[in-house]
Amino acid sequence: MLFKHILLPLDGSSVAEEAITHALQLARNCGAEIHLLHVQRTTSHTDEHSIDPVHWRLRRAELRSYLNRLADYISGKEIAVTVSVREGRPAEQIVEYCEEADIDLIVFTAYGKGGVSRFHFGSTAQKVFSGSGRSFMIVRPGEAPPDPDQFAYRRILISVDGSPHSEWMACQVAAMMRGQPAELILLQVIAVPEMPRRMPITREEQATREKFVENNRRAAQTYLDEMAQQLENGIKVSFRLLIAENMADSICKTAAEEGVDLIAMSAHDWQSGGQRVMGNICQTVMCHSPIPVLVLQDRSETRLPGEEDEDSCRIHREFDSDNGAE
Known part of the structure; x- marks a missing residue:
């Protein structure tokens, strides 16, 4: 649970x-x-x-x-x-x-x-x-709240970045929604590296940047495909892969385009790790999304060595056994 x-x-x-x-x-x-x-x-x-x-x-x-x-x-x-x-x-x-x-x-x-x-x-x-x-x-208040007796999460956008925090978060959301008539949409946004300078970048630099992005895109494609298969147990899972300069803006736009009821994110990302309250991307999405945002805080880093979170371990064991059954 x-x-x-x-x-x-x-x-x-x-x-x-x-x-x-x-x-x-x-x-x-x-x-x-x-x-x-x-x-x-x-x-x-x-x-x-x-x-x-x-x-x-x-x-x-x-x-x-x-x-x-x-x-x-x-x-x-x-x-x-x-x-x-x-x-x-x-x-x-x-x-x-x-x-x-x-x-x-x-x-x-x-x-x-x-x-x-x-x-x-x-x-x-x-x-x-x-x-x-x-x-x-x-x-984010403003619109008429939905009828509690009629409302359910039908489409949930899960923002992942390949980090252990986001993988844990996606597993938790899938476990929570298992058996519900809902679709999970995994979204990974590949960032285009910034190269701030006064002069335009050279052709060689442009080619290097494009190669870097393409390598990340291919890796993300395989990663999302495998992750969708692992989470797809009694629940519909699909994925989207985008390349963009503004990751937070892409998350908000995709959520609007997909008509989701909820955006799920990890409080931490690759850049922030567990040292900050939350990552910049998460903070920006929270500030600008009109759609409710569920931010999961992986508290495993606050536990003492050898101390176990029973629910987290149980969910991961179910997740692993699902993979083995396929």
């Missing part, structure tokens, strides 16, 4: 509620529990000089009643749910809750009741990205 505990932070706004449908869908696919969380700012964490204690307590009661209504709705769909109201700074409390409840995935909108700003994400979302170390789904 890919996810066991899914956190859905809500601030009481209709904008934040647009993430609910996606949390429900992922919980169904994984058999996961949904955690509803609201963080109420204390008097020391507000811009107001003073807050009426009675008003503050009434607001807290209203928030808990609001979350309980949502919990009843979710449990009515036979999904386990937990409700929590906390006090303090939202980002700090969300990260702390992730540690305490062993959260696997955070699902939220790019911004909440604060509304759209000149930044791509709200301040809370941005802080949670960098501080939680968890997988997350970012939903």
Whole structure:
């Protein structure tokens, strides 16, 4: 099971509620529990000089009643749910809750009741990205949210680059969607090397660059074909191979052209490795894609030597046994 505990932070706004449908869908696919969380700012964490204690307590009661209504709705769909109201700074409390409840995935909108700003994400979302170390789904609000009872992921674009992180991510998504009437589209974008200079490149340099790209294209063609065959077990898998200068832009355009419901990516790529919170390509796609983006964080690097992630190992064993059965 890919996810066991899914956190859905809500601030009481209709904008934040647009993430609910996606949390429900992922919980169904994984058999996961949904955690509803609201963080109420204390008097020391507000811009107001003073807050009426009675008003503050009434607001807290209203928030808990609001979350309980949502919990009843979710449990009515036979999904386990937990409700929590906390006090303090939202980002700090969300990260702390992730540690305490062993959260696997955070699902939220790019911004909440604060509304759209000149930044791509709200301040809370941005802080949670960098501080939680968890997988997350970012939903770009604006369009009418789909009907939870009718919605399902039918087409998922999986961005791969040949790195161990992206292979692990693709395996996880395939395991999550196995048995579902969905199509996985593997996409690899071969980058055209940049050669910044004042003078145009020579014919010899152009030929060298073209040879480099062609070698990568042939290797990627074989890689994608083999990967599609390995993942294709009770699920439809196809692949696309592109050559482009702007990899993130190509991912977003392909997702729009293919009419996918979801883009899945690894938080890390070949260039970023595991040293940064996320790679530049992932960050750019998250900022510009109107389609929900599921970013998987491979936390194996944070485990101690000899410590094993049972779900990850189980999925990989299934993946390997599938190959041997073919």
